[in-house]
Amino acid sequence: MKDFDRLIMTDLSKSYGDLHVLKDFNLTVDRGEFVTLLGPSGCGKSTALNCISGLLRINDGRIQIDDEILDDGRHIFVSPEKRGFGIIFQNYALFPHMTVYNNIAFGLSVSHQPKDEIKKRVEEAIRMVHLEGQEQKFPGQLSGGQQQRVAIARSVVIEPRLLLLDEPLSNLDTKLRIEMRYELKQIHKRLKRASVYVTHDQSEALALSDKIVIMKIGKIQQIGTPKEVYLHPANRFVADFMGYKNIWKAKISEITESEGQRQIVLESKGFKFISRSTIADNIQGDTAVINAAKRGEEVLVAIRPDDISLGATAVNTLEAIVEVTEYLGTANQISARFTDDTLMQARVTPSHRISVNERVSFHIDPQKIVVIPEDEEEA
Amino acid sequence: MDRRKGWSAETIGFLFPAVVFLLAVFIYPFIYAVQLSLTDSEGAFTLGNYVKFFTDLVELKTVWITLKISLPVTILSIVLAIPIAYFMRRGIKHEKLVTFLMMLPMTLGVVLIAEGMITYFGRNGWVMLLLEQLGLVADRSSLIHNYFGVAASLFIQTFPMGLIILIGYTSGIHSSLEMAATMLGATSAQTFWRVMFPLMMPGILIAFALNFTSAFSVFTSAIMLGQPTSQTRVMAYAAYVHAYEYFDYNFCSTICILMIIVQLIIIGFVFAFRNRLYKGASAVGKG
Numbered sequence: 101m102k103d104f105d106r107l108i109m110t111d112l113s114k115s116y117g118d119l120h121v122l123k124d125f126n127l128t129v130d131r132g133e134f135v136t137l138l139g140p141s142g143c144g145k146s147t148a149l150n151c152i153s154g155l156l157r158i159n160d161g162r163i164q165i166d167d168e169i170l171d172d173g174r175h176i177f178v179s180p181e182k183r184g185f186g187i188i189f190q191n192y193a194l195f196p197h198m199t200v201y202n203n204i205a206f207g208l209s210v211s212h213q214p215k216d217e218i219k220k221r222v223e224e225a226i227r228m229v230h231l232e233g234q235e236q237k238f239p240g241q242l243s244g245g246q247q248q249r250v251a252i253a254r255s256v257v258i259e260p261r262l263l264l265l266d267e268p269l270s271n272l273d274t275k276l277r278i279e280m281r282y283e284l285k286q287i288h289k290r291l292k293r294a295s296v297y298v299t300h301d302q303s304e305a306l307a308l309s310d311k312i313v314i315m316k317i318g319k320i321q322q323i324g325t326p327k328e329v330y331l332h333p334a335n336r337f338v339a340d341f342m343g344y345k346n347i348w349k350a351k352i353s354e355i356t357e358s359e360g361q362r363q364i365v366l367e368s369k370g371f372k373f374i375s376r377s378t379i380a381d382n383i384q385g386d387t388a389v390i391n392a393a394k395r396g397e398e399v400l401v402a403i404r405p406d407d408i409s410l411g412a413t414a415v416n417t418l419e420a421i422v423e424v425t426e427y428l429g430t431a432n433q434i435s436a437r438f439t440d441d442t443l444m445q446a447r448v449t450p451s452h453r454i455s456v457n458e459r460v461s462f463h464i465d466p467q468k469i470v471v472i473p474e475d476e477e478e479a
Numbered sequence: 480m481d482r483r484k485g486w487s488a489e490t491i492g493f494l495f496p497a498v499v500f501l502l503a504v505f506i507y508p509f510i511y512a513v514q515l516s517l518t519d520s521e522g523a524f525t526l527g528n529y530v531k532f533f534t535d536l537v538e539l540k541t542v543w544i545t546l547k548i549s550l551p552v553t554i555l556s557i558v559l560a561i562p563i564a565y566f567m568r569r570g571i572k573h574e575k576l577v578t579f580l581m582m583l584p585m586t587l588g589v590v591l592i593a594e595g596m597i598t599y600f601g602r603n604g605w606v607m608l609l610l611e612q613l614g615l616v617a618d619r620s621s622l623i624h625n626y627f628g629v630a631a632s633l634f635i636q637t638f639p640m641g642l643i644i645l646i647g648y649t650s651g652i653h654s655s656l657e658m659a660a661t662m663l664g665a666t667s668a669q670t671f672w673r674v675m676f677p678l679m680m681p682g683i684l685i686a687f688a689l690n691f692t693s694a695f696s697v698f699t700s701a702i703m704l705g706q707p708t709s710q711t712r713v714m715a716y717a718a719y720v721h722a723y724e725y726f727d728y729n730f731c732s733t734i735c736i737l738m739i740i741v742q743l744i745i746i747g748f749v750f751a752f753r754n755r756l757y758k759g760a761s762a763v764g765k766g
Contacts, residue, residue: 155658180661187662193655197677207663210673258663 104165104261105131107152107294112161113173114147121147123318125161129262129294129311136297136305138341139315145298146266148315152296153187153264154180165261186260190267192251194239200226200250201235207258225253228287245276252284256291263288263295269304281307302342306330314338332377332386332470336400339472344402345445349474352393364389364471368401369438371418375401375469388473400472405433407468408446410454412461416469420444422458436460515732528733538717538734542741545713548701549694550745552630556638557645557687564645565675569654581642584635592632593703596623600631628704629711633694640693641686648682649675684753688746695742714738 112125122144129135137145150156151171152163160173170178194203202209204225208218226232229249239247248268255263268284269277285308288295299305305312306326314321314329314337322334333339336347350368357363357379364375380386392399420436423443431447434454438444446462454460519525532538571577584592599606600622610616622628652675660670698715705711714734722731 153662155661180658181664181666184664185662187659189655189659191653191655193653193659195656195659195674206660206665206673210660210663210665210669254659254663264662 102261103131103293106166107262108162108164109148109152110162110164112148112151112163113159114144114151114156115159121318122151122158125318125320127313127320127323129296132292132294133310134288134295134297134308135311135313136299136309137313137315138299138302138305139321140300140341142317143315144318145300145315147318149264149266149296149298152262153185154178154183183262184258184260185262185264186255186258187264188251188255188266188268190270192239192247192271194247194250194254196239199236199238200231200242203239203250204254204257206254211258221257222253225257228256228290229253229283244272245280248272248280252287256287259293261293263291263293265295265297267299268297270299270301277304284308314341332380333402333472334388335472336402336474339400339402339470343404344470345405346401346403346408347472348401348403348442349398350401350471351398352389352471355390355393362386363466364393366399366401366471369418369440369442372415373401373464373469374415374466375471376466377470389471392473398474400474402470402472403464403468405445405447406431408444408448408462408464410446410448410452410460410462413463416464416466417461418444418463419459419461422454422456422460425454425456436462512732512735515729516736518729520727520729528730529737531730532733532737537712541712541714541717541734542737544711545695545697545715545738546741546745548626548630548633548697548711548713549691552633552637552694553687553691556634556641556690557683560638560642560645560686561676561679561683563642564649564679565671567646568649568652570650578643578646581639583639585639589632589636589699590703592635593700596628596632596704600628623704624706626705626710629697629700632700632704633697636700637690637694641690644686644689645679645682648679652678680753684749687749691745692742695738695745714741 107129109125109127112122113120114122125144125148127135127148137148139145147156151158154170154177157177158171158173162172163170168178169176170183195206198206201222204222205218208221213221226235229252231246231249231253234242234246239250242250248271251268265284269280272280281304288308297305297308309326311323312326312329313323316337322329322338324332329338330342333342333344339347348368350366350373352364352366354365355362360379362377362379364377366373366375389399418438420438422434422436424433424435426433427450428447430450432450432452432454434446434448436444436446444462448454516528517524517526519527567574567577598604601607602619607616607619607622611619622631656674656678657670660674661667665673696715697713698719701707701711701713701716707713707716715738718731718734718738721727721734
């Protein structure tokens, strides 16, 4: 099917009775783009995917591809089999009574393609997913990874104009998941077709996506490139999801901006912090932070465990009493308690010897302290 | 778990009650019946009972009569159950009530159904009177005490069983298979015939086999709602007559053994047909 320039979703909403599973959902997917919907279970990411596929109807809003409206929540509805999209399910959904060959050929054969054409394209797809020699086996005779490959081949062989992937890797073991992740990326590069990918795994999202959409209970929290959402989370929820395990309330005492750099001086837990960042226009959280500072309201500082190091330095030094240390091989995971009884998570190089109940100094690079607004609903 | 092959003392011990039960109530009576069918009243070996069955047109005709009643009833009950089971595969509103109502005929018992049908469908029953008023029937004697009466009551008895087996099968087919077919561009008809129907097939065959064997051994309905001496002289009735009116247990056993053989032949045909169909379906599109 012919390619498109833009898939546009405007103000989508979907609810079951009083339960809003999707609300004010606005998103565009450009030609060839790999977009990931990321969030914990129940955040509405799969619902959004099913609305795009047409397996679910929206209650309100509009889904369109360029000028063609697919669903307007009222009169217009293009049924899923006519949308020309491919989908890969978490459980693969292979037809158990068909061979690998017939599974892959299914989409072509229901649209009455000539037999030679089917054969040619199915063989090509089988080569692409490295399943040569497995054509006459049934899905039950294949391993999980092989079944996944069949599912991929089956959905790309029909040359969908959009590929939808619903947690396709979550049934695989860690090693295979990383291998398949790499292969999915290769396939996406080769096909050059837009994809919408749903996952709850942030590392998958970061590795695969051009654009990440982070969702929580039916609402989009942040849209950005992997780097943007990783380095500049828009609110507490996104920060927490992106692995900022230390999120503390803080009060801004000073903001200075010069030569494209912004420096924020804050106070938290009785310590003084300095956060330095490059000023960028498209960072969602920044405006909210600056507005909060003007009103004298509290903000949050977010710090990853990996960005906390041992020892005191000139700035950003803090002290806490070590409660637990865990040896993780590449690092020591430390839980330390502040005087206000809250805990800090740090991951430091394992060469340091630290004993429990010891009072220890830590420091944090000013570039690694992220300031986010206190109230995530405002973001 | 310990998965030793071979027969340990425990295995034999656990199997013992089941084996005794099978031997006592199934194997022994079966062998006894086979032996009876192959002997005369003096106990001497003979093939005479079988010769008699196949040469006496009245007896031979019972095979045809029984098949003529049981096969169409079975086929109709399954053909009707397939779309209903398909429709109910994701559950429906008030499913428990609907299932209960459908199961009710199974709990009523054959005699009660027959009594009811005699009352409602009989010469002065309200169904008959209604049909007459509507001008749909010429006289008031066509619904019971004939082929239709027996077939209708058999349908009422067997349909729920087949339907319940099929609902179990269809609801066990994961909904993502249908979604996958749809997303691959299949119309709902293509999805049904190429994905759902083949996956329902094992259930269809089991339902067919159960409904057929239960319809083939029809006895009570054939007497109460049919004409057991002529139009609905089914095999089970013939066996009964020979056993309890002529006291010829040997010939009765012969009829019973032949009933088993006919049923096995029909079920064998159905499964052979399925195997051909199944291989055919999975060969589509092979280069």
